[in-house]
Amino acid sequence: MTTFADLGLSQKVLSAVTDAGYTIPTPIQAGAIPFALERRDICGIAQTGTGKTASFVLPMLSLLEKGRARARMPRTLILEPTRELAAQVAENFEKYGKNHRLNVALLIGGVSFEDQDRKLERGADVLICTPGRLLDHFERGKLLMSGVEILVIDEADRMLDMGFIPDIERIAKMIPFTRQTLFFSATMPPEIQKLADRFLQNPERIEVAKPASAAKTVTQRFVASHSKDYEKRAVLRELVRAQTELKNAIIFCNRKKDVADLFRSLERHGFSVGALHGDMDQRSRTMMLQSFRDGNLQLLVASDVAARGLDIPDVSHVFNFDVPIHSEDYVHRIGRTGRAGRSGAAFTLVTKRDTKFVDAIEKLIGEKIEWQSGDLNSLPPAEESKDERPRRNSRERGGRDDRGEKDRGRGRGGRGAAGHKSDNDVQDNGVDVIQAAPVKADIVKNERKAEQKPQNNARNNRPYPANDDSRDRRRHRDHDDGPTPVGFGDDIPAFMLIAGSAKV
């Protein structure tokens, strides 16, 4: 059997790999590393959770042992589609490069330039970047690309799609054509392959699993739901509560606004939940992800910013609140669970509107996905009226209806109140809800920050813009959240929220 020692890696790298507890490479690692060490171009395709990152990090470390970086002239460059992924790759360099003295610089947006400038000035052996910030540094003249020997494009299918391709082409043009180029991706559709071939020279193609095949250890189910958001939220809550082995879960939405809405709803229902999407400030993104990794948050509502590559070792469940429009994203999303041979479960809420996306997903993964309890046809008719429960008058609702459109929600999270205090369907769930962590991050959209009135921080720091409390949501509040307790308005003391969610 092939071991890491057979692949031609340097002693320093091998000893770090051994210290990390690995002896047997994954197929993508065994396939790619020898060619990478020969300075061949590589097109590596493997499903998520199979060790793609190490298959370029390890050979790069070996190759970098010869030579030294000069100021502002990085020797290698790695491009990543999200900041979190870039940070994760940087951690890999720390881990496997502990016997080296290499300068690794992480160039991502949303954080200050100063540290990054210093590292560039010192001479970076490895530059790990998101495209925008790299170009920003370049335009400021902080960077010379003429010394780059290795270019890695990770999540290549993502990096070569419509939004990213102009940046990638610009960057690739700045780098000498004598470079070595490594492509890694979980999926590689033909039109992307065609683009990729423009960047690669006589690449060695290493494909270790059928592209787009979901990890075998993941149990996949569809769950029929009516289309309205509040109906979907109710279905989701029931689904989450019904899971007996739910350790933690990522819940994907297609839109950032829906991430914010669903987060808010789940939080109000007493779940231990965080949120992650690209309009949150970087500090909050980092904190949310860290809390989820640490187990301080049980649920993470996320956009597709979290769909790819994020390595959270023990995610037990993935829920798709929305069916992903691009079927490849389905594969990426459910790839967050069942990693490294563990078992996992992936549930996808499906409404009538989603049927064609569902078909595309089944076609892509080449199998039929079972319905959890009856398909769309067996769904009971939609609830007729939203007015079965008595509506509260505006004073009980904190007088919100008296506020004009402009005023509404300004500086207010619109979080209503702790609906679960009187809501019988909130905590009778048998789910081991981890206590909501005291994560209070600055999560409001940056551009909205200025217009925030400083209020108490429990409300100011939310993953949604303060003024997105739409009429539509408010209309359905009774369905979603039950009666709002009277008396506090929006000013529920934090300890009460905690007390509410502690009861199981």
Added chain:
DNA sequence: AAAAAAG
């Protein structure tokens, strides 16, 4: 039809 990536 959406997210991500610069500020």
